[in-house]
Amino acid sequence: MRSIRRHPNKKHFISKLEGHKLGAVRRRGKYLVIKLDGGDVLVAHLGMSGQFLRAKGLKEPVTKHTHVVMTFTQGGQLRFVDPRTFGELFVTSPDELDNQVPELAHLGFDPVDTMMSWTRFGELLAVRKTKLKVLLMDQKFVAGIGNIYSDEILFAAGLRYDRLSHSLSSQEVRRLYRAMVETLQEAIKHRGSSLADEQYRDLFGAPGEYQTMHKVYDREGEACRRCRSTIVKVKVNGRSSFLCPQCQV
DNA sequence: ACGCCCGCCTGTAAGC
DNA sequence: TGCTTACAGGCGGGCG
Numbered sequence A: 001m002r003s004i005r006r007h008p009n010k011k012h013f014i015s016k017l018e019g020h021k022l023g024a025v026r027r028r029g030k031y032l033v034i035k036l037d038g039g040d041v042l043v044a045h046l047g048m049s050g051q052f053l054r055a056k057g058l059k060e061p062v063t064k065h066t067h068v069v070m071t072f073t074q075g076g077q078l079r080f081v082d083p084r085t086f087g088e089l090f091v092t093s094p095d096e097l098d099n100q101v102p103e104l105a106h107l108g109f110d111p112v113d114t115m116m117s118w119t120r121f122g123e124l125l126a127v128r129k130t131k132l133k134v135l136l137m138d139q140k141f142v143a144g145i146g147n148i149y150s151d152e153i154l155f156a157a158g159l160r161y162d163r164l165s166h167s168l169s170s171q172e173v174r175r176l177y178r179a180m181v182e183t184l185q186e187a188i189k190h191r192g193s194s195l196a197d198e199q200y201r202d203l204f205g206a207p208g209e210y211q212t213m214h215k216v217y218d219r220e221g222e223a224c225r226r227c228r229s230t231i232v233k234v235k236v237n238g239r240s241s242f243l244c245p246q247c248q249v
Numbered sequence B: 001a002c003g004c005c006c007g008c009c010t011g012t013a014a015g016c
Numbered sequence C: 001t002g003c004t005t006a007c008a009g010g011c012g013g014g015c016g
Helices: A009-016 A093-099 A118-129 A130-135 A149-158 A172-187
Strands: A022-028 A031-036 A041-044 A049-055 A066-071 A079-083 A090-092 A234-235 A239-243
Touching: A009 A090, A009 A093, A041 A093, A066 A234, A090 A093, A130 A149, A149 A172
Parallel strands: none
Antiparallel strands: A022 A031, A031 A041, A041 A090, A049 A079, A066 A079, A234 A239
16 A cells, blocks of 8 residues: 555554545645645645546446545545556645645745746746756756656747756746746646556546647657657656757757 | 666556 | 567655
8 A cells, every 4th residue: 555655554544534524625736635624634646647536436346556445425436546656645734744744845836826026936047057857847946847847848938958047048037937837827728648548537537638739748750840840859867858959949 | 965866666568 | 479678747765
């Protein structure tokens, strides 16, 4: 039961959850935080392959890799399915979440729900002196951006993954900030990106649609939608990255 | 103190 | 056909 690894055992996790009502759902970076009546919160991270799926009835077959099943008194179930087990669920108090869980406590600003002036953003970029892609994926710098959207953001900004954060002109800083906010908003609007294996699915099992709008990610060898150059794939810190060598400088 | 690589898992697809 | 290898949305630990 790797998905509840922050609890001493299964019974402990269940005892914190059972009998409680799920309340407001919020997102913090890549974490979901669900209020429980009684004051605790249920925290979830989907990792690489995690899915929250709704089951209408108890008779729906429980598929392989279903790690947690929550059955509601009013009917139906919420199931946590995760083949690769990199995801996790745990119950904690809001105070511990803010102070004792470093991954949450140290999250950077969230470009989707926090406005920041681009001059402030430029200051933050200048002090870090690191490659842009690495920085965008650093949850302590900015929360919620991973491998797909860092590539899409950098394309939208017209910047290469290996540009150093302290080398940007003020115009480039503005372009990057804008690209970050707009790319994430568009991706959310189109319900995220499901790759070929469609492991990312929403609560009702439907895949996202933003993958059809990707400009670079998973488009190696295809024509750039802007300039018709060939999209290139490179390795950055062991992760695949995609870019248009013409549009990104 | 940092940047980078590896391992954690399972499933699938490509390569030989 | 079948075995082996590479790779996939993330992220923490440990190495040099």
